[in-house]
Amino acid sequence: MTDYSHISNAELSPDADQTTQLYKRLRDNPIAMTEGAAGAPQWIGEAFADDALTLQYLDPSVSDPMLLGAAALFDTAAGNVTVKNTFNVLSVTQVNAFDYEIVFLSALTSAIYPCSLLADSIDDGGQESGVLMCPTTRTTGQLDYKQFLRAFDLSGARHAYPTNVSVIIQRGIA
Amino acid sequence: MLKASILWRGRELPPLTDYTPIPASDVSDNAPVRERTVTRIRDNPIAVTEAATGAPRLTTNAFADRGIPVEKIDAAAREQRLVMCSVVLSNQAAASPPLRILSSYNVQSVTETTAGHYTIAFLTDMATANYFCSGMPIIGSLVDYIYPALDRLQAKTVSEVHIVTVADGIGGGGVIQEVERFSFQCHGNTQA
Numbered sequence: 497m498t499d500y501s502h503i504s505n506a507e508l509s510p511d512a513d514q515t516t517q518l519y520k521r522l523r524d525n526p527i528a529m530t531e532g533a534a535g536a537p538q539w540i541g542e543a544f545a546d547d548a549l550t551l552q553y554l555d556p557s558v559s560d561p562m563l564l565g566a567a568a569l570f571d572t573a574a575g576n577v578t579v580k581n582t583f584n585v586l587s588v589t590q591v592n593a594f595d596y597e598i599v600f601l602s603a604l605t606s607a608i609y610p611c612s613l614l615a616d617s618i619d620d621g622g623q624e625s626g627v628l629m630c631p632t633t634r635t636t637g638q639l640d641y642k643q644f645l646r647a648f649d650l651s652g653a654r655h656a657y658p659t660n661v662s663v664i665i666q667r668g669i670a
Numbered sequence: 671m672l673k674a675s676i677l678w679r680g681r682e683l684p685p686l687t688d689y690t691p692i693p694a695s696d697v698s699d700n701a702p703v704r705e706r707t708v709t710r711i712r713d714n715p716i717a718v719t720e721a722a723t724g725a726p727r728l729t730t731n732a733f734a735d736r737g738i739p740v741e742k743i744d745a746a747a748r749e750q751r752l753v754m755c756s757v758v759l760s761n762q763a764a765a766s767p768p769l770r771i772l773s774s775y776n777v778q779s780v781t782e783t784t785a786g787h788y789t790i791a792f793l794t795d796m797a798t799a800n801y802f803c804s805g806m807p808i809i810g811s812l813v814d815y816i817y818p819a820l821d822r823l824q825a826k827t828v829s830e831v832h833i834v835t836v837a838d839g840i841g842g843g844g845v846i847q848e849v850e851r852f853s854f855q856c857h858g859n860t861q862a
Binding site for chain 1: 692696697698699700701703707708710711714715718719726727728729730731732733734737738739741742743744745747751752798800801802803804805806817818819820821822826834836845846855856857858
């Protein structure tokens with residue numbers, strides 16, 4: 497750590513002795529500022545150019561859980577997926593009826609990530625209902641999930657093909 | 671000697687300033703003050719701001735707490751990867767007013783058009799209507815599980831999104847019903 501030493505105006509006046517000690521502090525103080533030395537002025541946000549901080553400079557232990565790692569918006573139908581928008585998603589595939597696979601373009605930093613799924617409501621025989629989407633497999637490279645109609649009856653769970661399925665995954669990208 | 675200019679995000683940056691360490695012998699007792707020393711003292715702090723080769727990098731302690739506003743984060747990362755709208759709603763008949771925004775970001779207003787139907791209007795529009803949404807109940811009902819869904823009868827737009835809260839009664843179909851509290855958020859680029 498380099499010491500920070502304040503330089504007074506008197507030391508910079510034309511009549512002052514230009515000692516090498518002064519030059520040593522002129523040399524060291526900017527270095528001490530980069531190190532956050534005691535007493536050194538700290539950098540504030542306005543010192544940075546707009547957009548200057550790319551994600552690689554953020555502490556991943558803090559930023560990764562907050563960042564969008566992958567997202568997709570798509571319609572589902574029997575045997576068919578229509579993708580409307582994606583972020584870091586290579587493909588959305590219906591692997592079996594009501595059974596979907598989302599493959600990421602770049603792997604995520606962890607397979608333990610929060611994910612949420614939301615879709616349009618469903619007309620269930622004249623009653624408004626919704627769709628429950630349950631993740632079945634989560635890896636750093638893909639998410640698998642199933643679609644259930646939320647309006648259960650006593651005969652057991654049923655399924656549905658909703659539109660505007662949103663998948664949001666919060667995690668950093670490796 | 672002229673230095674090559676650098677294009678960064680379509681903007682030409684000034685030529686980089688060299689960072690040159692100043693040896694201890696140049697600032698030791700009785701060392702003569704040389705022009706090269708004074709020049710380096712002038713140029714090195716500039717070279718630090720430009721992240722020139724060999725220049726010391728800023729460490730965590732160098733930053734003031736809470737000192738960096740969000741616009742200093744790269745716009746592409748900011749808009750694609752951060753939440754662009756979020757709201758936590760409370761809707762309790764006994765409260766006054768019944769519908770309250772407990773927390774929000776980029777939300778102009780929330781309107782309950784009919785029971786269980788909500789319109790969330792953004793402060794700043796999204797760039798397209800194809801943004802990503804999620805929502806969860808926070809407090810529902812002891813009898814039914816109540817959860818939000820996008821209203822299939824009203825497509826979301828760049829300026830607003832329509833939510834319904836659906837109750838899932840055991841042995842019966844879904845029905846639109848008010849929920850005591852739920853959260854909603856979306857990701858996507860804004861037009862700002």
